[in-house]
Amino acid sequence: MTATATDARATRTYAAHAQPAWRRILFTRETAVIALLAIVIAVALATVPNFDSPLTVTYLLRDVAPILLIALPMTLIIVTEEIDLSVASVVGLSSVMTGILTQSGLPFPVAAILAVLVGTVAGVVNGFLITVVGLPSLAVTIGTLALFRGIAVGLLGTTAITEFPEFWSDLAKDNIPGTPVPGIMIPFVVLAIAFAILLHFTPFGRSLYAIGLNKEAAAFSGIDVGRTKFLLFVLSGTVSGFAGVYFTLLYSNARGDNATGMELAIIAAVLLGGVSIFGGRGALHGVIAGVLLIGILGSALRLAGVTSDIINVITGVLLVLSVVSASLLAWLRRKRTSAIGKKKGRSAMSADSP
Amino acid sequence: MFSHDRKRRSPGTAIAAVALGAALALTGCSAGNGGGGGEGGGDGDGGNLAITFLPKNLGNPYFDTSNAGGEEAIEEFGGTFAEVGPSEASPTSQVSFIQTAAQQGVGGLVVSANDPEAICDALNEARDAGVKVVTFDSDTNPECRDLFINQATAEGIAKSQVDLIAEQIGGAGQIAILSASANATNQNAWIELMEEELAANHPDIELVETVYGDDDDQTSFDKTAALLQTYPELKGIISPTTVGIAAAARYLSTSEYKGQVALTGLGTPNQMREYVEDGTVTAFALWNPADLGYLAAYAAKALIEGEITGEEGDSFDAGKLGEYEVGADGVVLLGDPFVFDAENIGDFDF
Numbered sequence: 055m056t057a058t059a060t061d062a063r064a065t066r067t068y069a070a071h072a073q074p075a076w077r078r079i080l081f082t083r084e085t086a087v088i089a090l091l092a093i094v095i096a097v098a099l100a101t102v103p104n105f106d107s108p109l110t111v112t113y114l115l116r117d118v119a120p121i122l123l124i125a126l127p128m129t130l131i132i133v134t135e136e137i138d139l140s141v142a143s144v145v146g147l148s149s150v151m152t153g154i155l156t157q158s159g160l161p162f163p164v165a166a167i168l169a170v171l172v173g174t175v176a177g178v179v180n181g182f183l184i185t186v187v188g189l190p191s192l193a194v195t196i197g198t199l200a201l202f203r204g205i206a207v208g209l210l211g212t213t214a215i216t217e218f219p220e221f222w223s224d225l226a227k228d229n230i231p232g233t234p235v236p237g238i239m240i241p242f243v244v245l246a247i248a249f250a251i252l253l254h255f256t257p258f259g260r261s262l263y264a265i266g267l268n269k270e271a272a273a274f275s276g277i278d279v280g281r282t283k284f285l286l287f288v289l290s291g292t293v294s295g296f297a298g299v300y301f302t303l304l305y306s307n308a309r310g311d312n313a314t315g316m317e318l319a320i321i322a323a324v325l326l327g328g329v330s331i332f333g334g335r336g337a338l339h340g341v342i343a344g345v346l347l348i349g350i351l352g353s354a355l356r357l358a359g360v361t362s363d364i365i366n367v368i369t370g371v372l373l374v375l376s377v378v379s380a381s382l383l384a385w386l387r388r389k390r391t392s393a394i395g396k397k398k399g400r401s402a403m404s405a406d407s408p
Numbered sequence: 409m410f411s412h413d414r415k416r417r418s419p420g421t422a423i424a425a426v427a428l429g430a431a432l433a434l435t436g437c438s439a440g441n442g443g444g445g446g447e448g449g450g451d452g453d454g455g456n457l458a459i460t461f462l463p464k465n466l467g468n469p470y471f472d473t474s475n476a477g478g479e480e481a482i483e484e485f486g487g488t489f490a491e492v493g494p495s496e497a498s499p500t501s502q503v504s505f506i507q508t509a510a511q512q513g514v515g516g517l518v519v520s521a522n523d524p525e526a527i528c529d530a531l532n533e534a535r536d537a538g539v540k541v542v543t544f545d546s547d548t549n550p551e552c553r554d555l556f557i558n559q560a561t562a563e564g565i566a567k568s569q570v571d572l573i574a575e576q577i578g579g580a581g582q583i584a585i586l587s588a589s590a591n592a593t594n595q596n597a598w599i600e601l602m603e604e605e606l607a608a609n610h611p612d613i614e615l616v617e618t619v620y621g622d623d624d625d626q627t628s629f630d631k632t633a634a635l636l637q638t639y640p641e642l643k644g645i646i647s648p649t650t651v652g653i654a655a656a657a658r659y660l661s662t663s664e665y666k667g668q669v670a671l672t673g674l675g676t677p678n679q680m681r682e683y684v685e686d687g688t689v690t691a692f693a694l695w696n697p698a699d700l701g702y703l704a705a706y707a708a709k710a711l712i713e714g715e716i717t718g719e720e721g722d723s724f725d726a727g728k729l730g731e732y733e734v735g736a737d738g739v740v741l742l743g744d745p746f747v748f749d750a751e752n753i754g755d756f757d758f
Contacts, residue, residue: 104511109537113507212590212620214499216525227529305500307526309591314498356508361466362495 083328083380084340091347098354105357108234116227116304118349119238120145120297120313122342124320125327126249127290129341132324133253134265134283135333136184136191141294142316143202144176146309148298150206153215153308162219166299173295174288176202181287185280191287199317207310215308226303238300245293250338258282266333322369323348326376348372455712456515457487459705462505464520464546465497468623469676470650470697471520473758474545477701478518484727485709490514497589497623499523503530510534516708518701519553520545524593528552540711544704545697546594550737554711554718557704559695560745562594565648566601568693568745569673570610573644576670576690580612581643584635586656586673588623588649598648616642621652628655636665647673653692657683677748677756684750691749698758700742703729707740 071078079085098105124141131138148169155165176198183194228237253259264272265279273279302308327344329336348369355365461478463471475491482489492508494501499522507530509517517539521527524547531541531552544557559565573583585602587595599618606613616639621628628651636642636659647653653675660666666688675692683689703726710716710724716734723733732740748756 104513107511109507109511113504113511117504117507214523214525214591223529305503305526306529307499307523309499309526311498312500352504353508356492356504357511359490359492362493363466366495 082337082340084337084343087327087340087343087347087376091343091350094347094351094354098350098357102354102358105354110353110357111234112229112236114349114353115239116236118345119236119242119304120301121316121320121323121349122242122345123245123297123300124290124294124316125324125341125345126245126338127286127293128320128324129327129329129336129338130249130253130259130262131191131283131286131290132321132329132331133262133333133336134286135269136283136286137195137321137331138180138191138287138290139195139317139321140176140180140198140202141290141320142313143199143206144173144291144294145298145301145313145316146206146311147176147202148173148295149302149308149312150210150310152299152302154209156218156308157215162222166222169299170292170295173298174292176295177288177291180291181284184287185284191283203310203314206312210308210310216306218303218306223303223306226300238304241296246338246342253338262286263334266330266335319348320345322373326373330380455714456513457482457485457709457712458490458512458514459487459516459518459708459712460490460492460509460512460514461701461704462502462509462517462519463491463493464502464522464623466491466493466495468497468651469679471545473676474520474697474701474704477696477698478705479701480698481702481705481709481727485706487515487705487709489705497522499526499591502527506530506534510537510539513537514539515712516540516542518542518544518704518708519548521548521593522546522589523591524548540708542704542708542711544700546592547739548593554738555707555734556737556739557700557707558739558741559697559700560742562597562601565674565693565745566598566605568747569598569646569648570602570605572672572691572693572747573646573670574610574613576672577613577643579610582614582616582639582641583644583646584616584639584642585618586628586631586635586645586647586649586652587618587620588652590620592623592649595648602646602648621647621649621655623649623651625651625655628652629659632656632659633663636663636669642669644670644672647671647675649673650675650679650694653689654679654683657688661686661688674745675748676758677753678758680748681753684748684753691747693745693747695742695745696758699729702727703732703740703742707732 104110128138128141151169151172152165155168156162180195180198183189184191225237229235230237230240253262261272261277261282264275264277265282269279298312301312323345324341325331326347327336327341329341351369351372352365355368459478459482461475463475465471479489492505494505502519502522503526506517506519506527510533517534519527519531519541521543528548531548535541535554541553542555542557543553545559547553547556550556577583585599587599603615606615617635619631619635621631632645632655635645645656647656653671653673656671657680660669660671661683671689672692674694676694676697680689680692706726707724711718716722716724718734718738720734720736723731726732734740
């Protein structure tokens with residue numbers, strides 16, 4: 055009896071995929087977010103006055119650029135089931151460093167590079183505490199969120215530095231000639247392509263999913279989990295440092311409290327874009343669509359005269375729905391799969407019995 | 409390994425999309441009907457009289473009053489009033505609203521700046537797009553706006569508050585200042601002048617500390633408590649912000665320091681009425697924010713209609729407030745601060 059059952063199982067053939075290709079491509083979280091983004095844009099274009107002006111594109115992309123930038127490394131970190139809450143504080147710290155170093159007479163490019171390096175060092179601190187000391191990233195980055203912000207505010211006190219070379223602040227604000235697209239999109243697209251290749255087409259990137267799904271299994275299959283995570287936090291710090299320099303130039307304003315609370319906007323967008331907070335799942339195109347969705351929704355609602363509180367409510371509901379829908383569907387699918395399994399089991403049993 | 413995730417379908421997300429689209433469509437339509445677009449506000453010779461008020465933050469009674477004054481003025485001259493603003497008063501949070509106003513192509517934007525620099529570029533971009541920019545209550549750098557409506561001279565405000573506290577504590581002792589955010593343009597200017605005024609005319613009064621409540625009720629409340637703990641000899645507090653003085657009064661009125669520690673500053677009669685009546689506060693100062701908004705709206709109208717350009721010496725008509733003249737640096741002065749006390753507080757309702 056048992057022997058026959060085993061044989062039957064051994065000869066069974068498996069399809070390469072549980073679903074046909076078109077379903078696998080169309081029915082993903084990423085596609086859903088992109089579709090939602092398209093719907094929001096279409097509705098806004100049709101109903102919101104002035105949404106179709108080129109100014110909308112310029113302002114929107116300029117304002118979401120820091121979030122877009124930091125969302126890239128944040129995606130990689132969340133895929134490995136870690137989190138970096140200190141990114142906005144690093145933006146603040148890098149902004150203050152840009153200001154102080156420029157004020158002290160350094161040429162702006164040198165000050166900017168040093169400020170980015172400060173971000174890198176902040177990432178090294180995070181990475182060291184998380185991977186070498188072995189503390190949970192949530193606890194560590196809550197700590198460094200306060201620490202880096204404290205240093206930033208402490209360095210500049212309550213003042214702001216507002217004098218920056220016009221060439222550089224114009225560069226941060228200017229559009230790509232002939233288009234309404236701000237110039238910051240060039241470094242963003244370069245970084246986005248680099249991160250997409252890194253995450254989706256390199257062994258390093260694939261190992262992030264393995265770590266996110268099961269750290270121990272990943273370690274046993276030869277992935278250096280500690281080193282991988284360390285690199286991710288350093289990347290995150292560096293990109294946040296760069297975003298800090300951009301933020302400073304965009305508002306011509308170096309202040310300790312710049313970008314306060316931005317970490318939540320970034321994490322929200324990453325989760326909305328289909329990255330699982332439990333790790334092991336997510337793709338960059340979904341994340342970019344998630345950031346743009348939140349940005350465009352806010353922009354369209356503001357243009358329609360909706361107050362910021364209502365915009366927050368709508369964004370919040372959207373996030374909760376996206377998380378709830380994912381969990382609900384997973385639960386429904388489990389129910390269905392187990393029901394089918396039972397049925398198959400029963401029919402197999404009846405076939406076996408004479 | 410990923411298969412269970414890969415086949416994740418999203419009818420839920422689709423439902424969210426539809427609901428959201430509907431919400432957007434509805435708000436979009438209502439905005440269209442409400443004239444948020446800014447078109448059609450202009451009359452024959454005038455131009456676009458759609459004027460948007462952008463306070464430091466929404467839900468602040470002071471700005472509710474000033475915006476109501478602005479709305480009254482705009483109704484008088486037949487323009488379109490709109491009010492937008494961030495929920496918290498952070499330096500860069502106003503930028504997106506300024507950009508939105510520029511996109512909408514409004515005629516005038518009346519702003520109280522959270523930061524003199526951070527919104528400068530955004531304001532200049534809006535001006536390039538043809539929007540007339542009037543600042544009120546808290547100014548930006550002069551090159552970023554057409555006019556600034558000054559509620560009172562900084563000297564007048566500083567002096568009236570120092571005089572009030574000196575009178576209330578008998579001209580000697582420790583005092584502290586509870587301010588708004590550390591970068592608030594107007595508060596910082598007043599505090600500096602208060603320090604000068606104290607040094608010059610009240611040598612026996614010692615300013616021990618300036619703390620910042622960020623125009624947040626709870627923070628201001630906590631900072632008041634901390635001040636009284638740190639300085640047991642404290643005799644008075646000046647709070648040159650309406651949120652701060654109300655929070656400080658609420659703390660004092662229920663504490664052992666009630667009547668012992670004097671409190672004055674800038675407050676609104678409605679917020680301060682109960683504390684004046686129960687004796688926590690003897691007197692405080694302010695201008696009439698409704699008049700401030702009213703004047704700002706008329707100034708925006710004069711700019712939009714090309715009646716003035718914001719040059720020194722230009723003069724314009726401001727409805728019930730009469731004739732005003734533009735001073736140096738494009739500043740228009742509303743008048744002297746007004747002192748509210750138990751005698752006259754009943755006459756005011758804002």
